Amino acid sequence: MRELKLLYLYPDMLELYGDYGNIQVLKYRLEKRNINLIIDRYSIGDKKPDFTSYDIVFAGGGADNEQSILSKDLIKFKDDIKEAIKNGVFFLLICGAYQLFGKYYKGVEGNIIPGLGIFDYYTEAIKDRSKRCIGNIVLEVNLNGDKYEVIGFENHGGQTYNVKNCFGKVLVGNGNKFEDKEEGYFINNVIATYLHGPLLSKNPKLTDYIIEYCLKRKYEEEIKLEPLDDTFEEKCREELFKVLEIKKEIR
Amino acid sequence: MYNILIITIAKILNFFAKILGKILKKDNGNLLGKIIKKISPNILTKFKINCPVIAVTATNGKTTTNNAIKYMIEKNGKKVVSNTEGNNMETGIITTLLKNCTITGKIKADFITLEVDESYVPVVFKKIPLDSLVVLNFFRDQLDRNGEVETLILKINEFLKTYSGNLILNNDDPNVVRLGKANKNNKNVYYFSVDKYKYATKNQTEAGEGKFCPFDDTKLEYEYYQYSHIGKFKCPKCGYGDEELFIKIENVDLENMSFEENGEMFFTKANNIYTIYNFAAVISIAKLYNLNAIDALKDFKLNNGRSEEIDINGVKTIINLAKNPTGANVSLRMLNEDKEEKELLFVLNDNPADGLDVSWIYDINFETVNVKRIITSGKRAYDMAIRIKTSFFDKDNIEAYLSIEEAVKSLYSSDVKKYVIANYTALQPTRKALLEYKKETKKE
Ligand SMILES: [Zn+2]
Numbered sequence: 001m002r003e004l005k006l007l008y009l010y011p012d013m014l015e016l017y018g019d020y021g022n023i024q025v026l027k028y029r030l031e032k033r034n035i036n037l038i039i040d041r042y043s044i045g046d047k048k049p050d051f052t053s054y055d056i057v058f059a060g061g062g063a064d065n066e067q068s069i070l071s072k073d074l075i076k077f078k079d080d081i082k083e084a085i086k087n088g089v090f091f092l093l094i095c096g097a098y099q100l101f102g103k104y105y106k107g108v109e110g111n112i113i114p115g116l117g118i119f120d121y122y123t124e125a126i127k128d129r130s131k132r133c134i135g136n137i138v139l140e141v142n143l144n145g146d147k148y149e150v151i152g153f154e155n156h157g158g159q160t161y162n163v164k165n166c167f168g169k170v171l172v173g174n175g176n177k178f179e180d181k182e183e184g185y186f187i188n189n190v191i192a193t194y195l196h197g198p199l200l201s202k203n204p205k206l207t208d209y210i211i212e213y214c215l216k217r218k219y220e221e222e223i224k225l226e227p228l229d230d231t232f233e234e235k236c237r238e239e240l241f242k243v244l245e246i247k248k249e250i251r
Numbered sequence: 252m253y254n255i256l257i258i259t260i261a262k263i264l265n266f267f268a269k270i271l272g273k274i275l276k277k278d279n280g281n282l283l284g285k286i287i288k289k290i291s292p293n294i295l296t297k298f299k300i301n302c303p304v305i306a307v308t309a310t311n312g313k314t315t316t317n318n319a320i321k322y323m324i325e326k327n328g329k330k331v332v333s334n335t336e337g338n339n340m341e342t343g344i345i346t347t348l349l350k351n352c353t354i355t356g357k358i359k360a361d362f363i364t365l366e367v368d369e370s371y372v373p374v375v376f377k378k379i380p381l382d383s384l385v386v387l388n389f390f391r392d393q394l395d396r397n398g399e400v401e402t403l404i405l406k407i408n409e410f411l412k413t414y415s416g417n418l419i420l421n422n423d424d425p426n427v428v429r430l431g432k433a434n435k436n437n438k439n440v441y442y443f444s445v446d447k448y449k450y451a452t453k454n455q456t457e458a459g460e461g462k463f464c465p466f467d468d469t470k471l472e473y474e475y476y477q478y479s480h481i482g483k484f485k486c487p488k489c490g491y492g493d494e495e496l497f498i499k500i501e502n503v504d505l506e507n508m509s510f511e512e513n514g515e516m517f518f519t520k521a522n523n524i525y526t527i528y529n530f531a532a533v534i535s536i537a538k539l540y541n542l543n544a545i546d547a548l549k550d551f552k553l554n555n556g557r558s559e560e561i562d563i564n565g566v567k568t569i570i571n572l573a574k575n576p577t578g579a580n581v582s583l584r585m586l587n588e589d590k591e592e593k594e595l596l597f598v599l600n601d602n603p604a605d606g607l608d609v610s611w612i613y614d615i616n617f618e619t620v621n622v623k624r625i626i627t628s629g630k631r632a633y634d635m636a637i638r639i640k641t642s643f644f645d646k647d648n649i650e651a652y653l654s655i656e657e658a659v660k661s662l663y664s665s666d667v668k669k670y671v672i673a674n675y676t677a678l679q680p681t682r683k684a685l686l687e688y689k690k691e692t693k694k695e
Contacts, residue, residue, distance in 0.1 A: 012462050012470075013462070017610040017611070018576075018606065018610035018611055018612065018614050019610070019611030019613075020613060020614075021610070021613030021638070021641070023643050024613065024642065025641050027641075028640070028641040028643065031643075044470075045470070051278045054289070060424075063328060065462070069463070069468050134607070134608075135607060136607065152611075153607070153608045155608060181294055196608065197609075197610055201613070201634070201637050201638070201641070202634070202637070231644065232633050232636040232637045232640060232651060233633075233637060233644075235633045235651070236633030236634055236636075236637060239633060239653070243630075246324055
């Protein structure tokens with residue numbers, strides 16, 4: 001039986017907003033195709049993980065104070081993580097983790113939480129605590145040449161600047177900054193984004209894109225995934241497009 | 252003179268609002284407060300309060316606990332003014348006090364008990380005197396409205412730095428216990444706890460907050476978890492969590508709905524662990540004010556869809572409100588502890604009062620759910636169906652309907668016992684649909 005190995009970073013700290021659901025969705029779509037998903041967890045105090053031995057690395061969002069505790073821990077692995085990304089390991093980074101992979105996060109009081117600095121972007125909190133980018137968000141994302149609408153929920157005070165390759169164009173919502181046209185960061189094997197929801201729950205094609213990428217890389221062959229019954233997902237998407245008034249024409 | 256004028260206006264408005272409310276069949280719980288606050292922003296400071304004010308705040312259990320405290324005090328023969336309808340923000344509290352004051356602003360009562368929204372504690376009690384504050388718990392709730400839980404705790408902590416009244420805290424929630432350290436000079440801090448119950452677990456099985464010591468960031472160690480992050484914890488570094496207990500509930504027996512406190516047996520109508528925590532707070536208040544709680548808790552009814560039982564043409568139906576993962580997990584716990592055959596209806600909305608973000612449903616433990624069929628409904632019926640499906644519950648036994656009427660109709664296509672869980676704004680429409688279905692099918 002084929003299998004993929006996933007590393008879940010800081011499950012006890014970066015787990016706001018049900019982001020663990022992304023792993024749940026990955027596991028579901030893999031196991032329905034008879035592919036096993038092995039989930040290893042790493043948190044502060046555990047043995048250093050071998051990043052390059054994984055197919056997928058996942059990290060979610062956390063509260064501010066937990067973010068600064070783990071930033072100190074994560075930085076120890078900077079070189080290993082860089083190496084793993086170069087090797088093609090897939091990284092799915094949500095919200096707080098998205099920010100941590102950039103240069104820094106500057107808090108409301110001007111305090112700086114240093115990031116891994118693997119990517120060039122940086123994030124600054126909005127001074128006014130009550131102002132946050134909150135709401136349903138829809139992006140147009142390019143997956144191997146196919147346009148796909150990615151639906152999620154954004155909730156962040158941080159404004160992320162200097163993003164070179166965005167994850168998607170914003171159709172509804174804010175994005176990296178207030179009223180931005182772009183959201184997240186995307187290269188071949190890294191998706192870093194503010195989208196909760198959880199992200200993968202409403203976007204089966206995106207989940208399958210990640211699965212295909214990982215299988216192709218691991219087994220070095222063309223992969224044609226068996227289609228699944230996505231009736232609930234399709235209806236969920238239709239309903240949200242209707243509520244958010246996204247017309248068929250733009251889609 | 253100005254005060255009398257404002258209150259007179261309020262009383263007249265209230266009179267018309269009552270008539271208007273009757274005509275429109277609408278609740279005016281906050282409206283009066285809203286209008287008066289516009290005219291007189293500091294109206295709260297104008298009331299003449301000569302009795303103790305007791306307030307309850309928490310993420311879960313505010314309404315139940317406040318209602319139980321009121322009921323308990325009344326059972327002791329005292330007069331209580333309280334916002335029992337759950338109008339727990341500043342305008343709701345203004346409304347409650349306006350309706351219960353004399354023309355000069357005097358509140359004639361032996362006690363005022365208030366349920367207060369977590370983010371309004373500092374706002375309201377800057378303006379009215381507070382004698383006792385009960386803090387039950389902090390969970391994830393509508394994060395998009397309040398900001399992160401931590402921000403909320405810090406706000407209340409800041410307020411407590413200069414507060415020296417009674418502070419009654421849940422010793423089993425690390426997010427709550429830290430508030431006892433806000434003002435080192437306050438000698439009136441009291442902790443309550445509930446001893447390990449039958450379904451407590453060694454490891455955490457449900458999402459929760461507060462895993463680190465707030466004073467030195469060390470990972471907290473738990474002897475056991477009652478539910479979510481509520482349980483017996485301690486910081487291995489500084490000993491945080493090891494407080495002297497004022498009230499300790501022991502021998503919790505949910506089947507017989509009884510427990511013990513200081514050698515005395517309590518019989519209640521509570522069949523779940525988190526109501527026992529609410530009652531521990533009620534008993535703490537009773538002890539502080541020299542009142543009796545045993546008789547009151549014996550017949551205090553739990554209502555408002557919080558564990559309500561109705562009969563629909565011979566089919567037993569249990570309705571629960573779940574505003575957040577903790578609430579939902581407690582409901583599922585009750586369902587799993589019930590050995591009878593049953594089906595579940597879960598209704599999920601995403602209106603502003605619910606929180607627009609429905610990601611929290613992934614913190615609900617469907618992995619162990621023990622039912623034959625699950626029906627989902629509400630504005631986010633499909634999100635719920637996806638959530639349940641990805642927990643590996645057989646998708647052929649899941650049905651999703653946007654329309655609550657259709658969902659209810661399908662639910663009663665079989666006659667096994669039903670559990671219904673609905674979130675905040677979904678609860679009333681769901682109850683209505685159930686009762687209407689009952690009426691319709693009776694005629695035939
Ligand atoms: Zn400590």
